[in-house]
Amino acid sequence: MGQKYGALIPTGRLLDGRPRTILFDAAKCIGCRQCVQACKDWNDHPRTTLYELSSTNWITMEPPVLEGLSPIWARNSCMHCEFPMCAAVCPVEAITKYEEGPVVINQDTCIGCEYCIYACPWGVIAKNDITHKASKCTMCSDRVSENKSPFCVQACPVQALDFGFQDEISAKAKQRAEETGGYVYGEKEAGGSQLLYVLKEKEESYGVPAVGPQKYPRHRIPLVLMLKDLFTLRCGLAGKARALYLALIHPKRLIYRYWPWRKEG
Amino acid sequence: MANSADIFPRERKTRLPGGYMGRILRVDLTTGSMRDENLPEEPLLRKFIGGQALASYILLRELPLDAKPYGRENKVVMMTGPITGTGFTPGGTKVTAVYLSPLTNHTLGRGAASGFWAVTLKAAGYDGVIIEGAASNPTYLFINEGKPELRDAGRVWGKGALETEDLLRAEVGLKDARVMCIGPAGENLVHAAMLCNDYNHNAAHSGGAVFGSKKLKAIVVHGTARPSLHDRERLIEAGLRWRNTLVVRHEAEKRTAGHAVDLGGAPNFNFRSTVIEESHIEGFDKNRVTLRPCFQCQRLCPWDVELKAGKHSGTLGHFNAGSEWLDTFYNLGVRGNDALYLAQRINDLGIECSHFSCGVGVAFEAWEKGLLNAEKTGGLKFEWGNVEVIDRLLDMAARREGYWGNLFAEGPVEVAEAIGGDAPKWIVHTKKGTPALHDWRPHFGQMIREIVASGGMKPQGGGSVNPPPDLKYREKWGPLDRDNPAGWPWSNALSEQYRQFCGLIGGCWFAQMHMKPDGIKSIVDSFNATTGWNFDIDQALEAGHRSAMLQSIFGTQRGWIAEHDWKEVGPRFLEPLPDGKHKGFTIAKWLPDMVYEYHRLMGRHEKTGRPFMDTLKKLGLEEFEEWAQLD
Ligand code: SF4
Ligand code: SF4
Ligand code: SF4
Ligand code: SF4
Numbered sequence: 019m020g021q022k023y024g025a026l027i028p029t030g031r032l033l034d035g036r037p038r039t040i041l042f043d044a045a046k047c048i049g050c051r052q053c054v055q056a057c058k059d060w061n062d063h064p065r066t067t068l069y070e071l072s073s074t075n076w077i078t079m080e081p082p083v084l085e086g087l088s089p090i091w092a093r094n095s096c097m098h099c100e101f102p103m104c105a106a107v108c109p110v111e112a113i114t115k116y117e118e119g120p121v122v123i124n125q126d127t128c129i130g131c132e133y134c135i136y137a138c139p140w141g142v143i144a145k146n147d148i149t150h151k152a153s154k155c156t157m158c159s160d161r162v163s164e165n166k167s168p169f170c171v172q173a174c175p176v177q178a179l180d181f182g183f184q185d186e187i188s189a190k191a192k193q194r195a196e197e198t199g200g201y202v203y204g205e206k207e208a209g210g211s212q213l214l215y216v217l218k219e220k221e222e223s224y225g226v227p228a229v230g231p232q233k234y235p236r237h238r239i240p241l242v243l244m245l246k247d248l249f250t251l252r253c254g255l256a257g258k259a260r261a262l263y264l265a266l267i268h269p270k271r272l273i274y275r276y277w278p279w280r281k282e283g
Numbered sequence: 284m285a286n287s288a289d290i291f292p293r294e295r296k297t298r299l300p301g302g303y304m305g306r307i308l309r310v311d312l313t314t315g316s317m318r319d320e321n322l323p324e325e326p327l328l329r330k331f332i333g334g335q336a337l338a339s340y341i342l343l344r345e346l347p348l349d350a351k352p353y354g355r356e357n358k359v360v361m362m363t364g365p366i367t368g369t370g371f372t373p374g375g376t377k378v379t380a381v382y383l384s385p386l387t388n389h390t391l392g393r394g395a396a397s398g399f400w401a402v403t404l405k406a407a408g409y410d411g412v413i414i415e416g417a418a419s420n421p422t423y424l425f426i427n428e429g430k431p432e433l434r435d436a437g438r439v440w441g442k443g444a445l446e447t448e449d450l451l452r453a454e455v456g457l458k459d460a461r462v463m464c465i466g467p468a469g470e471n472l473v474h475a476a477m478l479c480n481d482y483n484h485n486a487a488h489s490g491g492a493v494f495g496s497k498k499l500k501a502i503v504v505h506g507t508a509r510p511s512l513h514d515r516e517r518l519i520e521a522g523l524r525w526r527n528t529l530v531v532r533h534e535a536e537k538r539t540a541g542h543a544v545d546l547g548g549a550p551n552f553n554f555r556s557t558v559i560e561e562s563h564i565e566g567f568d569k570n571r572v573t574l575r576p577c578f579q580c581q582r583l584c585p586w587d588v589e590l591k592a593g594k595h596s597g598t599l600g601h602f603n604a605g606s607e608w609l610d611t612f613y614n615l616g617v618r619g620n621d622a623l624y625l626a627q628r629i630n631d632l633g634i635e636c637s638h639f640s641c642g643v644g645v646a647f648e649a650w651e652k653g654l655l656n657a658e659k660t661g662g663l664k665f666e667w668g669n670v671e672v673i674d675r676l677l678d679m680a681a682r683r684e685g686y687w688g689n690l691f692a693e694g695p696v697e698v699a700e701a702i703g704g705d706a707p708k709w710i711v712h713t714k715k716g717t718p719a720l721h722d723w724r725p726h727f728g729q730m731i732r733e734i735v736a737s738g739g740m741k742p743q744g745g746g747s748v749n750p751p752p753d754l755k756y757r758e759k760w761g762p763l764d765r766d767n768p769a770g771w772p773w774s775n776a777l778s779e780q781y782r783q784f785c786g787l788i789g790g791c792w793f794a795q796m797h798m799k800p801d802g803i804k805s806i807v808d809s810f811n812a813t814t815g816w817n818f819d820i821d822q823a824l825e826a827g828h829r830s831a832m833l834q835s836i837f838g839t840q841r842g843w844i845a846e847h848d849w850k851e852v853g854p855r856f857l858e859p860l861p862d863g864k865h866k867g868f869t870i871a872k873w874l875p876d877m878v879y880e881y882h883r884l885m886g887r888h889e890k891t892g893r894p895f896m897d898t899l900k901k902l903g904l905e906e907f908e909e910w911a912q913l914d
Contacts, residue, residue: 048573048574048575048576049573050574050575050576052576052579052581055370055578055579056370056579058370059369059370059371059579062509064406064507064508064509065368065402065403065406065506065507065508065509066403066406066459066505066506066507067459067507068459069458069459082458084482085575086482086573086575086587086601087587087599089571089573089589173579175531175576175580175581175583176574176583
């Protein structure tokens with residue numbers, strides 16, 4: 019594990035260290051949004067606001083129209099990147115990549131600097147208006163650590179979502195792609211993710227962004243934001259101290275944060 | 284009457300059980316005043332739970348005996364139940380509306396809707412709504428995050444249900460607001476007008492007409508709240524068990540003739556043939572079909588269709604469980620995709636499909652038999668399968684336009700009387716309401732259910748050959764013989780009780796009907812885990828029984844007697860089956876005995892339908908002793 023990710027991001031283990039993956043099969047999805055509501059139910063998030071990702075709505079089904087009104091649907095949520103740029107840019111190491119797959123933001127550590135929000139190639143992190151912390155899908159790390167599948171997966175009434183060990187899901191995805199005349203999305207994107215899609219049409223028809231194969235892809239954190247954080251106490255004194263301390267002991271991560279286009283090594 | 288202060292405490296002194304939001308909104312449309320009522324104290328709440336029972340108890344307590352269905356004094360009481368909207372069970376989607384029925388003028392009217400509206404009503408902070416009085420101008424009620432507001436509905440008055448839904452969602456500016464509304468049929472007091480919500484999850488049986496009489500076009504709800512849960516972990520476990528008892532519906536089924544296939548026959552040409560032919564499903568194989576389940580329910584009843592063949596190719600249709608709307612047009616000789624096209628139209632106009640079909644069916648038969656001609660129909664050809672004419676008649680009925688539009692809006696009995704001759708013999712109806720449109724005639728269990736229902740409502744019950752596995756500890760009977768009436772009245776009485784219970788707690792009986800082991804236990808466990816109560820199955824059945832009793836007491840107070848059940852039935856509904864596997868079968872030769880037996884078993888007098896004192900005592904309904912059968 020350490021080998022794979024380098025010292026760039028915090029890593030951890032929840033259960034047995036075997037990587038897992040969520041599969042989303044667009045050919046089966048009926049756009050019912052039961053996964054969206056299930057996520058809310060499991061995480062005790064408020065009802066409604068189903069159409070936009072937010073700190074209390076961690077998945078959307080695109081397009082944002084009433085269920086039943088579109089012929090195709092795609093899931094939009096954290097991809098649980100193998101090389102998560104969100105974690106690489108976080109100045110306080112609030113984001114952990116777990117060996118089993120989940121990329122999780124620690125709410126106690128987050129200082130709300132928003133770097134991850136801009137760094138994520140899929141734009142799936144949102145800031146909570148009240149706590150001012152970053153928030154997103156956790157791949158139900160609490161359930162995964164008990165060897166249960168994510169709640170959205172078990173909720174899907176037509177088995178358009180699946181969950182299992184990475185190698186098995188990857189094989190399933192390929193097989194489904196073959197059966198449906200589609201292709202697998204997520205295997206190469208950003209160096210690979212632990213949410214795979216089987217899509218039939220082009221990505222754009224699903225509103226899914228095209229993301230290159232580069233690991234820790236280049237981020238788009240606005241310079242102003244970084245300067246602001248450098249010179250102001252926007253994220254609090256303790257947060258700033260933590261960020262500075264971490265920058266000192268992990269200088270390599272600073273490179274990723276500020277010059278992400280530089281090649282590793 | 285009207286004094287119900289003891290039902291709704293000013294301040295609750297007892298625990299609010301899990302699953303409830305704690306308040307009911309009372310709206311007086313005449314004055315525009317609105318107020319929150321606290322839910323009853325725990326003992327009363329435990330007795331009536333929610334749904335039909337709590338709603339009809341409130342109505343019984345508040346509705347004057349001389350109220351008229353379209354009078355200001357009629358009320359609509361709408362109640363969800365504790366499992367509505369928890370998200371952890373299938374079928375937790377229901378709201379039930381009750382009122383004095385304009386179809387019968389003297390029995391309880393009841394409509395229940397699934398979909399998303401009920402869940403969102405709770406998210407908006409309310410367990411139910413009581414609607415009183417009447418507005419002077421078209422109005423809609425908007426409840427957002429616990430704040431109710433009456434708004435002008437002038438802009439959507441006259442519009443179909445789907446457009447109204449879209450327009451009101453846009454008007455309140457909230458994409459995930461949910462809308463329950465009426466179509467033109469409700470506005471024009473078509474007696475069987477429906478409440479329409481969430482793209483055709485309709486609550487049929489006249490609620491729409493009562494809304495219309497109050498100039499209430501819609502209730503728009505939005506909110507983020509969720510009920511507290513007594514034991515979330517146990518609920519998740521029970522909900523999963525419940526889910527495992529479902530028989531899940533499939534896309535392939537939506538390309539068949541629907542429930543008619545299960546029943547062994549479709550109604551054709553006003554119930555004169557039951558044969559299902561290839562033409563019935565013409566074009567279905569080409570359509571794009573998408574399942575569109577209700578809130579967090581895995582049974583997958585509702586579906587959407589895009590017609591890809593036929594004259595109306597391109598039409599989008601939205602349908603719910605049951606497929607009555609399909610048999611509705613089969614009954615008028617329409618076939619294939621044309622039937623789906625018309626089904627979409629009737630839903631949008633907001634007319635209960637069977638009421639229309641049973642009326643138009645009589646008129647078409649009269650045309651066929653020469654009792655009507657173009658002179659009498661204003662030039663319209665009342666021919667079987669004439670899609671253009673039926674399309675036109677739909678609009679006329681929904682707007683009470685012209686002689687025929689007005690008659691079809693009144694109902695099949697009025698249509699037949701106006702035609703005269705033998706026409707009254709061709710009607711299908713029960714106490715002037717119409718059965719959910721399928722051909723139930725070959726089945727004892729379903730027929731007894733249809734006949735004893737209050738007429739202005741969807742019947743509950745419907746016997747089964749064996750008791751559900753979960754009731755085997757107390758029910759030692761079956762298998763019943765499909766050709767012998769013995770046992771069927773009790774089978775129906777029993778299923779009425781457990782289906783009522785499922786509704787009271789806010790559940791959908793389609794998610795309950797599968798007769799699998801754990802099929803009732805998992806529901807009772809879900810209910811207990813949600814509320815913190817500890818019902819056993821017997822108590823659950825008793826709650827259902829109590830609800831059925833309130834329903835009949837409501838009728839008793841207004842002149843219903845049990846004899847009406849078998850005397851006020853359209854003759855065609857009791858005719859021997861014309862053809863098919865069960866040719867010659869009729870329940871008629873077992874009447875009135877089956878009806879008598881059913882009422883006796885429910886604890887009522889067989890002829891008057893009044894509850895015995897013992898029954899009232901057993902159910903804790905002594906306060907209604909005035910309406911009991913005393914000898
Ligand atoms: S999708 Fe975005 S938020 Fe999720 S792991 Fe990848 S970079 Fe992080
Ligand atoms: S907002 Fe900042 S501190 Fe919080 S997780 Fe994102 S990058 Fe880390
Ligand atoms: S994996 Fe868990 S947290 Fe993520 S979307 Fe699914 S239910 Fe929500
Ligand atoms: S629950 Fe399944 S079918 Fe429904 S929207 Fe989610 S992935 Fe699609």
